[in-house]
Each structure stands twice: as C-alpha cells, then as structure tokens.
Amino acid sequence: MQTALALLEQRAHAGTWSLDISTGKLWWSEGVHRICGTDPKSYSPQLKRALGMFDSASRLVLQNAVDEATPDHKDFGVRVRLHRRDGESVSIFAAARPIFRDGILTSLSGVLYDLDAIARERSAALESEERFKMLFRDSPSGLILASINKQIILVNPALCSLLCFEEAELLQKTTTAITHPDDLDKTEDAVRRLWTGQVNNLSFEKRYLRSDGRPVWTRVSLSLLRDAERRPIHYIGQCLDISESKEREDELFEAKELAQITLSSIADGVIRTDKNGIVTLCNDAALRMLGYDSSAILGRPFWDVIVLHKPRGEDLLDDPVTEALNTGIAIKIPAFARLRTASGNMRPIFDSTAPVRSSSSEIVGAVFVFQDAADNLQMAERLTYQATHDALTGLPNRQAAEEQIKRVITLAKTAPGLCEHFLFYMDLDHFKVINDTCGHPAGDQVLREVSELIAERLRESDFLARFGGDEFVLILSSVSQESAAALARRLTEEISRYRFVSSSRSYSLSISIGIAQLGVAEEDVQDVLAQADTACYASKRSGRGTYQFFAFDDVLISETHVDLGWFQRIRRALSPESAPDSERLELYFQAIVDGDGKQLGSEALIRFITNEHKVISPQEFLPTAERMGLMGSLDRWVCKHAMHILALMEADPAVSNQIGGFISVNVSATTLSTPSFCEDLLLMLNARPTLGGRLRIEITESERGRWGADELQLLQRLRKVGVFVILDDFGSGYNSFHFLKLLQVDGLKLDKTVVNGLRIGPIDRNLAAAAIAIAKELQIIVTAEGVEDEETMQRLVALGVDHFQGYFFDRPHILRR
Numbered sequence: 001m002q003t004a005l006a007l008l009e010q011r012a013h014a015g016t017w018s019l020d021i022s023t024g025k026l027w028w029s030e031g032v033h034r035i036c037g038t039d040p041k042s043y044s045p046q047l048k049r050a051l052g053m054f055d056s057a058s059r060l061v062l063q064n065a066v067d068e069a070t071p072d073h074k075d076f077g078v079r080v081r082l083h084r085r086d087g088e089s090v091s092i093f094a095a096a097r098p099i100f101r102d103g104i105l106t107s108l109s110g111v112l113y114d115l116d117a118i119a120r121e122r123s124a125a126l127e128s129e130e131r132f133k134m135l136f137r138d139s140p141s142g143l144i145l146a147s148i149n150k151q152i153i154l155v156n157p158a159l160c161s162l163l164c165f166e167e168a169e170l171l172q173k174t175t176t177a178i179t180h181p182d183d184l185d186k187t188e189d190a191v192r193r194l195w196t197g198q199v200n201n202l203s204f205e206k207r208y209l210r211s212d213g214r215p216v217w218t219r220v221s222l223s224l225l226r227d228a229e230r231r232p233i234h235y236i237g238q239c240l241d242i243s244e245s246k247e248r249e250d251e252l253f254e255a256k257e258l259a260q261i262t263l264s265s266i267a268d269g270v271i272r273t274d275k276n277g278i279v280t281l282c283n284d285a286a287l288r289m290l291g292y293d294s295s296a297i298l299g300r301p302f303w304d305v306i307v308l309h310k311p312r313g314e315d316l317l318d319d320p321v322t323e324a325l326n327t328g329i330a331i332k333i334p335a336f337a338r339l340r341t342a343s344g345n346m347r348p349i350f351d352s353t354a355p356v357r358s359s360s361s362e363i364v365g366a367v368f369v370f371q372d373a374a375d376n377l378q379m380a381e382r383l384t385y386q387a388t389h390d391a392l393t394g395l396p397n398r399q400a401a402e403e404q405i406k407r408v409i410t411l412a413k414t415a416p417g418l419c420e421h422f423l424f425y426m427d428l429d430h431f432k433v434i435n436d437t438c439g440h441p442a443g444d445q446v447l448r449e450v451s452e453l454i455a456e457r458l459r460e461s462d463f464l465a466r467f468g469g470d471e472f473v474l475i476l477s478s479v480s481q482e483s484a485a486a487l488a489r490r491l492t493e494e495i496s497r498y499r500f501v502s503s504s505r506s507y508s509l510s511i512s513i514g515i516a517q518l519g520v521a522e523e524d525v526q527d528v529l530a531q532a533d534t535a536c537y538a539s540k541r542s543g544r545g546t547y548q549f550f551a552f553d554d555v556l557i558s559e560t561h562v563d564l565g566w567f568q569r570i571r572r573a574l575s576p577e578s579a580p581d582s583e584r585l586e587l588y589f590q591a592i593v594d595g596d597g598k599q600l601g602s603e604a605l606i607r608f609i610t611n612e613h614k615v616i617s618p619q620e621f622l623p624t625a626e627r628m629g630l631m632g633s634l635d636r637w638v639c640k641h642a643m644h645i646l647a648l649m650e651a652d653p654a655v656s657n658q659i660g661g662f663i664s665v666n667v668s669a670t671t672l673s674t675p676s677f678c679e680d681l682l683l684m685l686n687a688r689p690t691l692g693g694r695l696r697i698e699i700t701e702s703e704r705g706r707w708g709a710d711e712l713q714l715l716q717r718l719r720k721v722g723v724f725v726i727l728d729d730f731g732s733g734y735n736s737f738h739f740l741k742l743l744q745v746d747g748l749k750l751d752k753t754v755v756n757g758l759r760i761g762p763i764d765r766n767l768a769a770a771a772i773a774i775a776k777e778l779q780i781i782v783t784a785e786g787v788e789d790e791e792t793m794q795r796l797v798a799l800g801v802d803h804f805q806g807y808f809f810d811r812p813h814i815l816r817r
Contacts, residue, residue: 006030013117018109019047026050035092035114037084053082062094066108074098079115091115142218142239145225148195150174153234162218162241164211175237180207180215194224195232205242217246271368272356277302277321280365289349289372291342306368307340308333311348320353324366330354336377339370348373390466392444393451401465401473405518405525408475412519421518422484424474425532426454426491429510429544431470438502446500450509453494457487473532481517481549488513488547496545510545512536517550530567566624573608574633584609585634587641589659591810592783592803600803601662601696604642605812606634626668635671636680643684645815646691658815664696666728672699678714685721692722698749699739700728716744726783730754731767740774748775750801752786758795765799772800 006029009015015031026045033040036053051059058080065076077095084090096110136143142159146152155170163170163178170178179187183206193199201223207215218239225234263270269286273279282297290297290305297305308317311334320331331353338346351370355363388400396404408421428450435443447470454472455464463475476484495511514536516528523531531550539548548554572578573585586609589602608616625631642663649656671677685692697718719725724746727739732751740748750768757764775782784796787806796804 010034013114013121015112016109017045017112018107020107021105032112035084035090035112036082037086037088043085053084054080055083058082065096066098082112090117139238142241144170144175144237144239145234146175146237147234148232150176150191159239162216162239163208169211178209180209183207190220190222191235194222194235200224208239216241217243267371269368269370269372271297271302271306272365273302273321273325273368274365275325275363277319277325277366279305286370289339289341289347289370296342302366302368309338309340309346310334311336311338320351321366321368324353324355325363328355328363336373336380348377350376393448393466395451395455395472396463396465398465398467401463401467401475402525402529404463404465404475405473405528408477409519409523409525409528411477419478420480420484422476422479422481423516423518423528423532424472424476424484424488424547425467425514425516425529425536426472426474427512427536427540428470428495429512429540430507431509434500434502434507434509438500438507442500442502446509449500450495450498450511453498454491457490457494473529475518484515485547485549488515492545492547512539512544513547514539515547515549566621567630570608570621570625570630570634574630574637581611583611585637586814587638587645588812588814589663590805590812591660592664592805593809594803595797595801597809599660599810601660601664601694602658603664603666603698603805604638604645605666606638607812631668632671632674632677635667636677638665639667639681640684642695643688643691646694647688649694650690655815662694662696662724664698664724664726666698666700669699672697672715673711675710675714678718682717682721685718685723689721695722696724696726696746698726698728699743699745712743719744719746724781726781730771731764737774740771740778745780747781747783747802749783749785749805752806755784755786755792755796755806756788758792768796768799776800 005016009029009031012031013035015033015035016029017032018027019025024047026047028036028038028040028045030040032045033043038045051062054062061078061080065078068074068076075095075097077093079091079093081089082092093113093115094110095113096108098105099107099109136145136154136156139156140158142162143154143156144152144159145154151174152170152172155167157167160167160170165178175187176184186204187206190202190204193202201221203219203221205217205219207217210216219242221238221240223236224232225236227233263281263283266283267285269289270281270283271279271286272281279297279300279302282292282294287294287297292305302321303319306319306321308320309315310317317333317337320333324331333351333353335350336348337351339349341347349370350373351368353366353368356365356367358364388396388403390397405423412421428446431443431446434446447466451464451466451472454474458464458474461477463477465473465475467473476487479487492511492513495509498509500507500509514532514534516531516535518528535548535550538554539546542548569583573583578584586607588605588607590605591599592601592603593599606618606622608618608621610616622631622634625634642665645655645659646663649659667677685695715725725743727743727745727748729751730740730748731754748771750771754764754768758768772782781802782800783803783805784801785805787793787796787804787808789808793804793808
C-alpha cells in the first residue's frame, strides 16, 4: 500500500502529511520529503522546523487559513512558497482538513502539491506533443497513423505529396483502400504480427496507389503506439519512395544481362579472378586467343594459365593480376607484350589489369582485359619505318640519321682514339636544273638512281640517309681519314660520270661533299652537322664536284666558324641555367605614338649583351640564328619575357607608364606558322586572359612561313583571345599585297625603306598611298616605322597613317625599374 501511495504521489508531484495537535507530532509521507528536499531516513519532521521552511508571509497565510477553518470545521487550501533544504524556493499548494473530537481540534491532515514541478511536467508534455506534431508534419518521409481497424487518423504533407492526395481525402480512407491489391496479404500479415506482439517493429516493401491509380513502390517501417498500460492503440508507418531504386534494380538486372551478352560478343579478351587470383570468368574472345577450353582455365590460378613475355626476347613479365591485387592499383604491361597461347605461339597484346572492389572498397578480385595487337604491331612497325625512312628513296631519313650520329658520337667518346668515325654531308650540284627543266617526277627518279649508285659503293656497316631535298648524309664508322678521303673521291667520280636522259637531252650532275670527324670534341649532333655542312659549302666554293674536310684553319670554314660561335653564344644566353653575369639577351623598348605624339604602346626589340656590357644589335646575330635554326627559340624567349612585362604593367603603374597600353613583338613567320608555338602562346594567354588585348605580334612579310589552313586557323585563335596581328616591313619585299590578302591581320607596318623613300621619288609614295588606301578599306591600323624628322611625319599624316615609330619620338631603351 505504501509503495502504491509513493508511486501515486510521485506521479502527482504531491505528498501527504498529518499533525497531532495534542502532542505536536508531525508526520510526512515520502512525497512531502521529496518536495521539501529532505531525506526521510535522516530528517525527522517537527512543527517548528517545518514552519521555518516557509517565509513569514506564507506562515501568516497558513495561520489565517487554520484560524478561519477551525470554527466551522472547514477544509482549506492556500498557495504559499516553501524553501527547500537545498535553498531552492518552490511554489506549493497546501490543502488541509481539521479533525475534531468532542468539539475539540485534535489534528490536521492534508496534501502538499509542488506547483512548479506540475507546471514543468505540463510544459514538457505540451512541448513533447508539439515536437511530435512538428516532426510528424515536417518529416521528409511519408508518415501515416492508423487505428486497429486500419482507419487513417493522421498523415503528413510528405505522404500526401507522395500519393498525390489531399490530406482531407486520405483521412476519409483506410490503409486497405490505398494499398495495391497484390500487396494486401503481406500488409495484413505485417500488421497482425505487430498487434500480436510477435515483433516490435518491422519493415517491408509494398505498393501504394496514388490518386490517379498509379502504383508507387515504397519501403514501409511499421511501429505500434501504446497507451499508459502498454496496450496497442494505433500503428504508425514511415513510407520511403523507392521507385528510383526499383528502377535501378531493373536497370542493374538489364545491365548484368547486357554485360554477359557483351562479354560473349566483344573482340577483347576478358578474364576475371577472385581475391586469391583464381580465374572465375573467361569470355569467348579470351578463349579463342588463348586456344583453351573454359574447363582448362576456370578454377585455376591466373599465373598458371597466363604467361606473358616482354615485347622482345624471352624474358618473362611479372604477373599483373597478382600485382593489382597486392597494390590495389591498375597495372599496365608494356605495349606489344607477348602472350603464350596453348600451342606455344607468342601473340602480341595490349592489356589493362585492374582490381575489382566491393561497395566497401575491399578488393574482391581483379580483371585482365587484353586485345590481339598483331595488326597494331605490324602497323606500328610500318609507321616506325615510315617515320625513320624517306618514302622516295627508301633510305633512312633525317631523324634516323641524327639518331645514328648521336649513337656514333657516344661510341666515339666511350672509346676515344681506338678508331675514327666520319660524317659526309653531300649535296648534289645542278640538281635544280633537272628538277626545274624536266619536272619533279624526273627529279625524283634522279634522286632514286643517285641514292642507289652511292649505296652500291658502301660497306654494310656504313649508314646512308637522305637528309632532305638533294642532300644526303653518310656515316662511316671505324675508318681512317685516308679511307674516308678515298671513298669521297670515288663518289665524286661516280656521280660525275652519271647521266640522266630526258627528251633526248642528257644532263650531268656532280656532288659536293663536306666531311667532319665525329667524337673528337665536346660536340653534339647539330655541331657536327654544321661542321660537315660548312665543309660541303667550302667544297662548292672551290669548284663543286669535290670534297672538303672540316678544318678550323680553313678561311671559309673560319668564317662559318664565326657563325657557329654565335650559335653557341645564343644557345647559352637562351639557357635558363646560364650564370647571371654571363652573356645575356635583353629587351629594349621603343615607343609607338599617335598623330599627336602621345605614346600608345611600345615595340619590344631584342638585344645581345656581352660580358663587357656591350649592346649588340639584332642585325649582327639574327642572320646566324636564322641559318642555325634558332629563330624559334628566340621568338619564344621574346614572347615569354614580353608576357612577363605585361604582367608587371598590371601590378606596377610605373612600368605601365613607360610601356604604354601594349607591347608589340616581332615573331618570324616560320615560328608563328608552327602549331606548337601558337599552342604554347595560347596556354600563356589563357593563364592570364587580361594580357591578350595588350599583346601585338608583328610578322615579317618577307618571310614565307607555312600558311596552310591549319596555320591560318591558329592565327585566328590568337586574334580571338585579343592578340593584334601586324604585317611588318610592308613594302620591303615582293609579297606584301599577297600576304595582306592571305592573312587576316589587324594592321600593317610600313617598312622604313618605304618611309625614307617618301621624299625621294613617286614609287615609295604611291606604294605607301596604295597600302594605306587598302588598309582603310579593310579597317586595319597603319603604322610607319623609321620616322626620323618632322617633314616625314607630316607627309605620313597627310597620307593617313595612324601610328608612328622612330628616332623622332623615342630611341630604344631598357625598362627602368
């Protein structure tokens, strides 16, 4: 009984008490002790101590209530404040009944209610109810509350949206009415198992019916709601739309079926293993290429079945499946690795091996995919041959020759002094006469016949290549200088006796040979080619049809050696590893102005700075650079440094004030028509998009370049990113108007020879006037260079020139930092 009373008091936040008036004995229940914060085991309630828990106002209220209740034997109840033992003040309701015997008040008994606790419990209950309603309403999953007879009691917006019903419509229905007929039995079974207590909750898949009758797949999770006595009263269901996952299941099934069909029909061999490397799958293509039946492969270790050899030789390759399983990364074996078939034959293949992972990223196997590469290998060998051989003569080409020269130089350096090696650079004399007179087919025939004639006089170890046009190179290994000279004499004699007959006319040829020794100094391929080429030129100067060894003390060769010296100096200056105090390249700038003399931009002009700080003009080293094939490197250097200055202009107004709004750079037509140069320049411009509109490129019209459709397209790509393209030195050559017609440019620059000739005669004036008239028609800018006085300036203004450049306005200068 006491336990039931304590439980009741605890739930009601109440406690009972009684006071014996005659003895003053006070009794508290556990509930009163809990309200007062006292321990019933250690605290004995006494009237005086109990009254001390109330403040004076509360004691007065209690006294008045007792006084008023006593005469009329009335119950009373008052609201007072009580100070708990822990110091907390709580609001309580004290109710009491006076007990009389023979008209005398003998005792009081009553109840204390903790009003604060009751208020907190009510607030928590309201909050919990509100939280449930909010969670129910705002849940992204569909929620439904139904009674035991399946009547829908409550639904949330997500369920209404899922089933396309209004809330009021659903509240008029039962769960049976919105369940797909085929899913009624499993739904009934699920509810029964819940209601009978077999399970506390469960989840299953079912189809609901939308308002238009269309089914929708859901995953339903059911739970029971119980009353205070734990009796089931309702059940609640959470409904997740799994239509997409059901569709994916169907797609996955179809994909699996498709994969099986694909594996059976594709030409690639596919072998799959488990995590231990045991073969679990092998498609038909793999079986055909291996020459096995599936029974001979499935269930066996991969390395027992698949034996791989390197592309050349008998060396075995490591097992790629084991490596993929151990490392967890895709493995590629060398192209054209050879696969040993059941018959022992070697089949070249391409392959890819990758680990297979589970959804938890655990490696569960590997897949080995391979292709028969026999046709590809033949094609690669053909392409390799074509890449290294001349199509006309069948001889090795320039690329192959340079590689062979490199090998011989390396050989000579590893065994210096043991033997000598020589390079012949051979140029046919008078070949152009035959080519121009008899036509290119006749020229081709001459080249074939001459190459055969030379080859017949050589040893098997000698290396003959067509270097281009009517030029051949010959590499002699392990011969003396006397033997090399003897061979050169025989070749010049044989070629001099050769005759080509066309249209009853006989043509003779001769051959000039330049000879350089390989491996005698720290020279690379280009060095020795330049030496042999120089010697060949010397033989032509001495009468053609002869040979010449390269020697530094030869006058002509000495002159050419100057070119080689410049070649080395320029290469060192271009090298990023050159020392800071060594010879270097530097950009000077000259202003480009408008008709009022206001600076618009600057042209970047390259200069060579010696160790003695002497400034060398480009006229002294650019011709050598052009002859030696360095113009592309110089053009790249200029563009790279110009881009750097353009970037400084954006960050530093002082630099921008010196340069103006743009930098104009000279790029040779040959370089600009090279796709790799344009692509590299576009990469730089794309990295700094704001710089494109500040860069101008000047093309020298006297240079030919390779202006095919692809090169013209690259030029237009530069213009699209804002680069101005200017046709430079206009009027200095014969092709000015041809190039103006061929190239879509943004401007032209009159050559200084035309500008200087304005005062001399009508030809230059008319040429300038015609160019300016065409430019105005094309709406492009005309710039005049080489303006050195006021009179020339005024003549150009009168003709309609837009921009001006020359000593009259500014002398080239370095950028002042």
